[in-house]
Amino acid sequence: MSAVMMTRKVRKWEKLPGKNTFCCDGRVMMARQKGVFYLTLFLIVGTCSLFFAFECPYLAIHLSPAIPVFAILLFFFVMAMLLRTSFSDPGVLPRALPEEATFIEMEIEATNGNVPAGQRPPPRIRNVQINGQIVKLKYCYTCKIFRPPRASHCSICDNCVDRFDHHCPWVGNCVGKRNYRYFYLFTLSLSLLTIYIFTFNIVHVVMRSVNSGFVKTLQDTPGTYPFMLVCFFTLWSVVGLTGFHTYLISLNQTTNEDIKGSWSGKNRVQNPYSHKNIINNCCEVLCGPAYPSVLDRRGLMRDDLSVPTSALSIVPGLCLQLESSYGAMFPLQKTTAPLIPNEHTPDDAKPSMADSAIAHAEKRSPSPREEKLPTLPKSSPTPTKVPPLASPETDAEASIIAKDKAL
Amino acid sequence: EISAPWTFHNLQELRHSASLANKVFLQRDYSDGTTCRFQTKFPSELESRIERPLFEDTVKRLNIYYAEAEKMGGQSYLEGCLACATAYLIFLCMETRYEKVLKKIGRYIQEQNEKIYAPRGLLITDPIERGMRVIEISIYEDRGSSGSCSGSSSTSGSSAR
Secondary structure, three states: OEEEEEEEEEEHHHHHOOOOEEHHHHOOOEEEOOHHHHHHHHHHHHHHHOOOOOHHHHHHHOOOHHHHHHHHHHHHHHHHHHHHHOOOOOOOEOOHHHHHHHHHHHHHHHHHHHOOOOOOOOOOOEEEEEEEEEEEEEEOOOEEEOOOOOOEEEEOEEEEOHHHHHHHEOOOOOOOOOOOOHHHHHHHHHHHHHHHHHHHHHHHHHHHHHHHHHHHHHHHHOHHHHHHHHHHHHHHHHHHHOOOOHHHHHHHHHHHHHHOOOOOOOHHOOOOOOOOOOOHHHHHHOOOOOOOOOOOOOOOEEEEEEEEEHOOOOOHHHHHHHHHHOOOOOOEEEEEOOOOOOOOOOOOOOOOHHHHHHHHHHOOOOOOOOOOOOOOOOOOOOOOOOOOOOOOHHHHHHHHHHHHHHO | OOOHHHHHHHHHHHHOOOOOOOEEEEEOOOOOOOOOOOOHHHHHHHOOOOHHHHHHHHHHHHHHHHHHHHOOOOHHHHHHHHHHHHOHHHHOOOOHHHHHHHHHHHHHHHHHHHHHHHHHEEEEOOOOOOOOOOOOEEEEEEEEHHOOOOHHHHHOOOOOO
């Protein structure tokens, strides 16, 4: 069955490979499994609400109003760090486009020479010398790139992440170069918040017991004790985690490297990224420059959609109009399956390479679109402007898009 | 000696009268660690298209810009501490230093393309569009004279190491 290729603009996040979910039209980026993240939110918000509701009034009156104020500030800081860690791009490396992948393959073949038939080709490794240490860069078969040093492929999110630390289910995202400092500040501030709440819980119980006796105190305020228990147990794990990451930061190592024992010291390997000075290492990790995302999730790109000609015959006269406007640009092609957004298409370089290269040279992700479109669920695409290269048959385009939405 | 069978003089003409012949990818140079640097090795495919000093100048300047963006110094520490004190909410309204330098790089590449590369039938893609992994250089040929340009003959080999 023949079809006509239509083109429209979509946001780049809709076409990104990998197993991430996106919200707010590409502004938020998380892993697919978010259940544990909701649990984290519930525990933090729940514990703090109970603290503010039951303990703070007593403490504010009998001790100082600064206590709840400081708790509120700390709570907001914890939430800000958590949301920043969970919602931001950890430093995902985009996959190689076909030409780049081919170029790298050609280089690999040139390096390997002729492999005798039946023999396995050597593993794809590039050796780089960094600060006097030989570091092996591995080839990623999914992303078709040689991974930069310290990058690793996360199998849960199916992305290569720069300076990959670990995938944290509690925050529902990978922890990498871009969000490591937020993650560390989250664990640090959460430790402080948990210790703070636990301490003032005890102070509150002691103060009440002094006044009215221990048993009566337990009867008066029963609601807080389950959460105090939660506090007690999470305290040890969160404080332990903070301590562990403080240790890693002082050595400028990632969790991934620590687990693999990359710089453990055997065979005289040493960490080539460490400044050999704790202060410098901490400054680099925590106060270094804020790296921008290279994903350009909200940029616009052209999406080719094949519409079967039988569907077009519903609107008489459109067929001819479409052929005249688009025929020159996109010749009639046999349809395979309609292009479903968010499905993993092999590549998105369908428009001619020259045009896309030149379009990129002229401008990069344009300013946020001005017109307001009705909000649609993520699975259906939101067409925006008529692509600049197509001829201005706006009536034909608009009616096709309206029909597409209705289908 | 560089032959010039092409006649386009700017990016617009490049779009209309040229077809893509080949692409060359300049890889990252990791010898200094994970900071962003690109190799300045001159690819053989460009030998007939552009003078080596011009090309190396462009790449060196890009490396200088990236080093400036990632520089660990007083200004970056100040920015980091200030942002931390505001729970990083300040990033919602302020542009980071890195983003400012990236814009500068974008303008520089645009200018280089217009002045130097497009008249020679080449186009540099901003590395940020390729995940900061490579500098992609597209080699174009005049549509009317396919096959006559030496740029297409180098597709069989790769830049030998």
